[in-house]
Amino acid sequence: MHNLVWTGPKMMEMKEAEVPAVGDNELLVKVEAVGICGSEIEGYLGHNSLRVPPLVMGHEFSGTVTEVGGQVQGLMRGQRVVVNPLLSCGSCNQCRxxxxxxCSQRAIVGIHRPGAFAQFVSVPASSVHVVPDELDFFRASLTEPLACSLRAARRAMERHPFANVVIFGAGTIGLLAFLVAQTLGASRIIVVDSNEARLATPQQLGAFATINPKEPNFIDKVKQWGGASGTDVVIDAAGFQPTRDAAVQIVNPGGTIMNIGLGIDHTQIPINVCIRSEISILGSFSYDAQDFHDALELLKSGKIDPTQWSEIRPLYEGNQAFQDLVNGRVAQAKIFLTPNN
Ligand SMILES: [Zn+2]
Ligand SMILES: [Zn+2]
Structure with missing residues (x-):
């Protein structure tokens, strides 16, 4: 089979490999659609210590079952599936x-074992969800990033269900957080991104306002858009010093700042302001089983359709896709790769 192997910073090559062996409790999945994740762009550049070359990345994927391990029950060849790539041990304190x-033993398909930038990938049978025929493979492969955004947005909005929401970042995670917030009943949603091409999609899909943070007085403008209610929820899907600063300035006393963007690690935040104003600062990482399940249900409902904000490329153009993403030449929020055509 063909796969796309990351061999070092800014280097990906198509190679030939054996079709993976399938363990007793595993399935072989023929990959039909795999999304490129923002974290993989960082990985491609060599900025992510978890990803060690040579590595086949790809963790947002769907496909068709082509082989079933001897101990697997209830799944069969030909079924259309989406894979939850986050594998856990089931026995540590967090898993319990x-x-x-x-999970203290957490492993992710496409990081700790070969991923879906390949024609075939083997996965534990327990990690797959069957996808109905009405849901195409591209939308199905959005389950993983949508689960991330769903977890972040619903936890942020738990105490503020109909609030105005400000979202930093209009890449896939920010855009999906916007769509989830909308679905959950947010009032005005304001999306902030310094890449103006990316703001077109939330504008078209009903954002109250969008803004480039380089505009003068941007924080004042965002506060004004919140009207008398102000902003109870800020979701930061970027994660840099300026966005974390702005979040504290924008959010109402008693409000919630949800951090999901891993832009940089160490950041200065005025904690005394957060104490005196009882601002909750939360973090959200990937998803639990319920989030993944609910993300798939949301996709089945048809409320989220990536057609106008995604593009499809063959796997063999993967290296070019990564270069285009690194160089900011991609206006769409998501690139899907197709390994089998
Ligand atoms: Zn990802
Ligand atoms: Zn565990």
Missing amino acids: KGLVQL
């Missing part, structure tokens, strides 16, 4: 609490 995304 249901927080599988915080």
Whole structure:
């Protein structure tokens, strides 16, 4: 089979490999659609210590079951599936609490084992969800990033269900957080991104306003758009010093700042302001089983359709796709790769 192997910073090559062996409790999946994740762009550049070359990335994917391990029950060849790539041990303290995304033995398909930038990938049978025929493979492969955004947005909005929401970042995660916030009943949603091409999609899909943070007085403008209610929820899907600063300035006393963007690690935040104004600062990482399930349900409902904000390229153009993403030459929020055509 063909696969796309990351061999070092800014280098990806198509190679020939054996079709993966399938363990007793595993399935072989023929990959029909795989999205490129923002974290993989960082990985491609060599900025992510978890990703060690040579590596086949790809963790947002769907496909068709072509082989079933001897011990697997209830799944068969030909079924259309989406894979939850986050594998957990099931026995550590966090797993026992249901927080599988915080498992001490956490492993991710496409990071710790070969991923879906390949024609075939083997996965534990317990990691797949069957996809109905009405849901195409591209939308199905959005389950993973949508689960991330769903977890962040609903936890942020738990105490503020009909609030005005400000979202930093209009890449896939920010855009999906916007769509989830809309679905959950947010009032005015304001999307902020310094890449103006990316603001077109939330504008078209009903954002109250969008803004480039380089505009003069941007914080005042965002506050004004919140009207008398102000902004109870800020979701930061970027994660840099300026966005974290702005979040504290924008959010109402008693409000919630949800951090999901991993832009940089160390950041200065005025904690005394957060104490005196009882601002909740939360973090959200990937998803638990319920989030993944609910993300798939939301996609089945047809409320989220990536057609106008995504593009499709063959796997063999993957290296070019990564270069285009790195160089900011991609206006769409998501690129899907197709390994089998
Ligand atoms: Zn990802
Ligand atoms: Zn565990």
